[in-house]
Amino acid sequence: MPAGTRSRPGPPPPAREDDTLDSPAKSRATHRTIETVFRMERARIVAALARFTRSVDLAEEFAQDALIAALRSWPETGVPDKPGAWLIASARRRAIDHFRRAKMAGGKLALLGIDAELEAMPEHVEPDQGPGDEMLGLMFVSCHPVLSTEARVALTLRLVGGLTTEEIARAFLVTETTMSQRIVRAKRSLSDAGVPFEVPLGPDRAERLNSVLEVLYLIFNEGYSATRGDDWMRPQLCQEAMRLGRMLAGLAPEDAEVHGLIALMEIQASRMPARSDAEGRPILLLDQNRARWDHLLIRRGLAALALAQSLANPPGPYVLQAAIAACHARAPTAAQTDWMHIAALYAALISLTPSPVIELNRAMAIAMAFGPAAGLELADQLAHDPALRNYHLLPSVRADLLMRLGRHEQALAEFERAASLTQNERERTMLLERAQACRAKLEREVTTLGI
Numbered sequence: 001m002p003a004g005t006r007s008r009p010g011p012p013p014p015a016r017e018d019d020t021l022d023s024p025a026k027s028r029a030t031h032r033t034i035e036t037v038f039r040m041e042r043a044r045i046v047a048a049l050a051r052f053t054r055s056v057d058l059a060e061e062f063a064q065d066a067l068i069a070a071l072r073s074w075p076e077t078g079v080p081d082k083p084g085a086w087l088i089a090s091a092r093r094r095a096i097d098h099f100r101r102a103k104m105a106g107g108k109l110a111l112l113g114i115d116a117e118l119e120a121m122p123e124h125v126e127p128d129q130g131p132g133d134e135m136l137g138l139m140f141v142s143c144h145p146v147l148s149t150e151a152r153v154a155l156t157l158r159l160v161g162g163l164t165t166e167e168i169a170r171a172f173l174v175t176e177t178t179m180s181q182r183i184v185r186a187k188r189s190l191s192d193a194g195v196p197f198e199v200p201l202g203p204d205r206a207e208r209l210n211s212v213l214e215v216l217y218l219i220f221n222e223g224y225s226a227t228r229g230d231d232w233m234r235p236q237l238c239q240e241a242m243r244l245g246r247m248l249a250g251l252a253p254e255d256a257e258v259h260g261l262i263a264l265m266e267i268q269a270s271r272m273p274a275r276s277d278a279e280g281r282p283i284l285l286l287d288q289n290r291a292r293w294d295h296l297l298i299r300r301g302l303a304a305l306a307l308a309q310s311l312a313n314p315p316g317p318y319v320l321q322a323a324i325a326a327c328h329a330r331a332p333t334a335a336q337t338d339w340m341h342i343a344a345l346y347a348a349l350i351s352l353t354p355s356p357v358i359e360l361n362r363a364m365a366i367a368m369a370f371g372p373a374a375g376l377e378l379a380d381q382l383a384h385d386p387a388l389r390n391y392h393l394l395p396s397v398r399a400d401l402l403m404r405l406g407r408h409e410q411a412l413a414e415f416e417r418a419a420s421l422t423q424n425e426r427e428r429t430m431l432l433e434r435a436q437a438c439r440a441k442l443e444r445e446v447t448t449l450g451i
Helices: 023-053 056-077 083-106 110-120 132-142 149-160 165-171 176-192 203-224 235-251 256-269 295-311 317-330 339-352 356-370 372-382 393-404 408-421 425-449
Strands: none
Touching: 023 056, 023 083, 023 132, 023 149, 056 083, 056 132, 056 176, 132 149, 132 203, 132 235, 149 165, 149 176, 149 203, 149 235, 165 176, 165 235, 203 235, 203 256, 235 256, 256 295, 256 317, 295 317, 317 339, 339 356, 356 372, 356 393, 372 393, 393 408, 393 425, 408 425
16 A cells, blocks of 8 residues: 555445344244245155155154254354255254154164164255155155045145145145145055155056156146136146146156146146136137237247157157147147147047047047037037036037037037036136027027017
8 A cells, every 4th residue: 555545444345134134023034034945945855854764744744843943043043054954954863863762762673774774864965956766756655546636636735845734725625624634644544555765666667657747737737727616727736736847857857758748737827828817707718819828838838848759759648638739839820720630639649548538629629620510429429428427518518519500509508507517616607608698699599580
């Protein structure tokens, strides 16, 4: 420094957000951070511990213990640099203590192996850098065929998705008590059946992976077209299914059907901004403003489909369904949709997975490609299928085709029947409005004929 000059004090260091908060506010901010971190890392903590404890119930309990420890410690010590690693290390210590106490109390030699494995588990594990087999194993356990479909969905959202019991109950319109009992029974069923926490190999892996994909698509569909209640859609479930699907793709990157399911969900989800009006009333596919579709999701979905098709020979059910969705996504307008190709894709899908619901979709595609009479002929054949007896979309499709053929009286009866079968209030209102439109046309016809 030159002689005779005086150093000027530099600007004070910028205040950290925490420094500007009083103690209660700082504590609340820390608690919010803990809750956020725990929600993000919970599934990985449970996955890591369940592998050693052989129990998702115990793994959840130890993860919850770690959360309690963080709530006690972090407001005093501050949030650690690697909060996920801190939580998993804390949960691991509680698991070790639990099995040591159980071993000493019962003298059970069987516990020695678990205790030793937990001791060998690294003290510092970064959850987002651990082996993917643990998360994949948690998915396979949550979606095990020993459980009912409802139980698989609930347990997957709870263990892998990290949703609270209250959130899952609200999404499926049941009480929190009912959902809690469903999850408890599912865990008990896994324990009673001795389901191992492992990633299956060989033919069993493919079968079990199909169960995982089925559960994810069930979750997505409940969000895309809610089966009951006042809401036409529940976007949170769609988002969660897509998030879990992307996670699964990272764990099973060579599986074509995984990428096919992601493509299917993302392309379908792209339509959601256009599937309802400002008042929440449903807008059917052919009437949607395609400018409102999410074109980023379409691009992502088409990229996932291209990857799936490069891995699939021949294509599986989810790849074929994604290809059908892609036909809609690529069409600038409803009139430019390649319905003949869609009908052919449905025929290929039926050859793989025969289903009256898929046949009904094919009937609509045939109607669009070859005329409503051709589609109605196939739909009429399905009218006697027991599986569709109480399926509201069968009379809805028949009503639509009858209306196009000018058979308004029959269409009116079918729209009213469809409305009586659906449990979704928005859909019921739409079907009754279409029934009313048929009634108005009938009245005009009567007036025109002078009857």
